[in-house]
Amino acid sequence: MLTLLGFVVIALVLLGSAAFAVTRLNLIHAGLAFAVTWLAVGAFYLWAGAEFVGLAQILVYVGAVSMVILFAVLLTQLRMRATLPITLDDERRLGAGLVTAGSAFGLIAAAILVGRPDTPAAPHRALTARELGEALMGQHVVALLAVGVLLTAVLIGAVIIAAPSDPDGTEGGA
């Protein structure tokens, strides 16, 4: 019963904050609402028993990605205003986006509810951090090192892309 209550609360917070954030015109409000969405996703991981992944999700998304998004919103603000006026083009695009997303959801929901064979669930075994560490450093060490190199390259690349090309700062911009 508590499991069901937890799932319902997490699902409501997740979908509610995401739906709220999608419709915000003020990008700061949208960014903060998306942080709540990612917190709810981390809560789902904790509820499902993947503790390490849940805390990693909170660290990475709520901690880092939300901050990067808020920084990008602040750096790209025009005239001290984070909202954009709605045009007819936006309304047409909104309608097309809703229709596409709604039909995609209908298709996926039909596939989930109808198309899957009934497979019995294996008994759940808790995953310790030790097993995760041994798997990462043993069997998947090549992937781990590759992700490390990728993150280093991304850090250097993002700094180079976002930095002004004129080091004296006489070029217009942030």
Add this chain to the structure above:
Amino acid sequence: MTFGWLEACLLLSAALFCLGLATALARGNAIMVLVGVELMLNAANLNFIAFWRWGPNPDASTGPLFVLFALAVAAAEAAVGLALVVALHRHRRSVKLHEAKSLRG
């Protein structure tokens, strides 16, 4: 057709995926498009954890391991995408995606 925990979690992740799809398609701001892509990646990670928890799995560590790698790659992609948005704003003073079409043939 049984409706257990697995189906409920898959429906939740499908709803989150479609919310991300609607964001990426309907919003004209480049930052919101990138956030929509992030929501879709999060929905896929939800699927992995749902199948790890309630599906038949011989190896108990595959789900969380894949999600950890997907988390790292998604965060890296968000960082580069937002750096590109900042650079775009510096050159055009605007982040509306449909105005960034000078390379269109």
